[in-house]
Amino acid sequence: QVQLQESGPGLVKPSETLSLTCSVSGDSISSHYWSWIRQPPGKGLEWIGYIQYSGTTNYIPSLKSRITISLDTPKNEVSLKLNSVTAADTAMYYCARVGRVRRVPSGDYYYYLDVWGKGTAVTVSS
Amino acid sequence: AIQMTQSPSSLSASVGDRVTITCRASQGIRNDLGWYQQKPGKAPELLIYAASTLQSGVPSRFSGSGSGSDFTLTIRSLQPEDFATYYCLQDYDYPWTFGQGTKVEIK
Numbered sequence: 001q002v003q004l005q006e007s008g009p010g011l012v013k014p015s016e017t018l019s020l021t022c023s024v025s026g027d028s029i030s031s032h033y034w035s036w037i038r039q040p041p042g043k044g045l046e047w048i049g050y051i052q053y054s055g056t057t058n059y060i061p062s063l064k065s066r067i068t069i070s071l072d073t074p075k076n077e078v079s080l081k082l083n084s085v086t087a088a089d090t091a092m093y094y095c096a097r098v099g100r101v102r103r104v105p106s107g108d109y110y111y112y113l114d115v116w117g118k119g120t121a122v123t124v125s126s
Numbered sequence: 127a128i129q130m131t132q133s134p135s136s137l138s139a140s141v142g143d144r145v146t147i148t149c150r151a152s153q154g155i156r157n158d159l160g161w162y163q164q165k166p167g168k169a170p171e172l173l174i175y176a177a178s179t180l181q182s183g184v185p186s187r188f189s190g191s192g193s194g195s196d197f198t199l200t201i202r203s204l205q206p207e208d209f210a211t212y213y214c215l216q217d218y219d220y221p222w223t224f225g226q227g228t229k230v231e232i233k
Contacts, residue, residue, distance in 0.1 A: 058221075
């Protein structure tokens with residue numbers, strides 16, 4: 001059974017770097033893509049980026065200058081770093097596995113978020 | 127970025143009701159759309175991908191349809207455990223974008 005567990009500091013000061021880890025069990029991070037999604041308190045979901053098993057990343061443009069998603073293959077972990085945080089970055093952060101199914105006949109893929117962690121709450125405040 | 131607009135934003139329904147939620151994309155997205163259910167205090171869960179393919183383990187009372195820019199999630203006979211917020215997500219183009227959510231409440 002695949003399980004994802006997010007971890008990191010619950011409180012980050014403005015202008016500092018938010019660092020989160022997603023520990024994956026029951027699956028190899030080298031076999032899938034992995035995504036981060038966040039949800040400000042009382043608001044909707046925001047996809048913020050993903051990383052392919054090759055290390056190729058794709059980020060939401062509004063965060064592109066501040067975000068890094070990376071893989072730690074020996075530890076089977078996916079990391080998120082967000083620099084220069086402000087109160088607007090206060091949210092529940094989720095990691096999710098990206099499932100994909102090949103589309104016929106084009107050969108490209110459908111993508112979906114099929115396994116989610118429970119999330120970790122991050123507050124940006126001095 | 128592609129905008130996803132869900133309607134309604136909230137609805138009240140009774141157990142046994144048929145419920146329909148719509149999601150409209152700001153441009154055509156083929157059928158590159160999924161539906162997710164989120165209960166209070168919990169992570170979202172995948173219900174449907176590729177607009178109409180039911181994720182393994184999801185009850186058959188859930189169904190999805192649509193292609194292009196208009197999509198629908200239908201719950202055939204609402205159960206007590208279905209009261210939640212539902213989100214659509216397009217994976218046609220980056221950045222992937224969610225709808226704003228539809229909260230299904232008990233009447």
